[in-house]
Amino acid sequence: xxxVTQTPKFQVLKTGQSMTLQCAQDMNHEYMSWYxxxxxxxxxxxxxxxxxxxxxxxxxxxGYNVSRSTTEDFPLRLxxxxxxxxxxxxxxxxxxxDYGYTFGSGTRLxxx
Amino acid sequence: xxxxxxxxxALSIQEGENATMNCSYKTSIxxxxxxxxxxxxxxxxxxxxxxxxxxxHSGRLRVTLDTSxxxxxxxxxxxxxxxxxxxxxxxxxGSNYKLTFGKGTLLTxxx
Numbered sequence: 690x691x692x693v694t695q696t697p698k699f700q701v702l703k704t705g706q707s708m709t710l711q712c713a714q715d716m717n718h719e720y721m722s723w724y725x726x727x728x729x730x731x732x733x734x735x736x737x738x739x740x741x742x743x744x745x746x747x748x749x750x751x752g753y754n755v756s757r758s759t760t761e762d763f764p765l766r767l768x769x770x771x772x773x774x775x776x777x778x779x780x781x782x783x784x785x786x787d788y789g790y791t792f793g794s795g796t797r798l799x800x801x
Numbered sequence: 802x803x804x805x806x807x808x809x810x811a812l813s814i815q816e817g818e819n820a821t822m823n824c825s826y827k828t829s830i831x832x833x834x835x836x837x838x839x840x841x842x843x844x845x846x847x848x849x850x851x852x853x854x855x856x857x858h859s860g861r862l863r864v865t866l867d868t869s870x871x872x873x874x875x876x877x878x879x880x881x882x883x884x885x886x887x888x889x890x891x892x893x894x895g896s897n898y899k900l901t902f903g904k905g906t907l908l909t910x911x912x
Contacts, residue, residue, distance in 0.1 A: 693843075720898045731889065731904040732844075739898055747899065779843055786898040789834055789846035 695793035710765040712780030721763040725776040805890040805903030822906040824890030
């Protein structure tokens, strides 16, 4: 099983550029989430989805968009990158959130 | 805002010793989960304890939960160098699909 796959692993963007962080899972999980991890801040929830076609905002949604057209994929879009979005981004999925989440290996994004 | 706060922020022990990490949280929860993160990797789910449970074991892991004090502890017994990692607690509230993480404890186990 591939689990949760995130691409790319590393990315450098210039301020104002846009990009999409990809997340795919092959476990038929309904629940998917995006987190960002900053030094000393732990993980903060950006957006989440409880099924195809259903998304909602988390704690830090500004500057990010998501969509969930299929169960498998949950891309995160940065419309106009800012240095404050320099972070490590993690995607996670679950079929039973009260049993825990499976995390991807992360995307390290630097905005210069 | 962070729901959980781990204590200590960093812990260094010798192989074979026990490691105890604590987590405090602010609001009512349905469950509390512990995750491990090795350097540069994603998080791995370790153990979950529900709000109606007081203690849970899994291998060398023991988790306790005190809802009256809004606190939890994670004990790793007979630690190994491979246990070196950051450990995070995460709380699930009424909407279980939203987890709120603490800032983590960095555990270093010296050979």
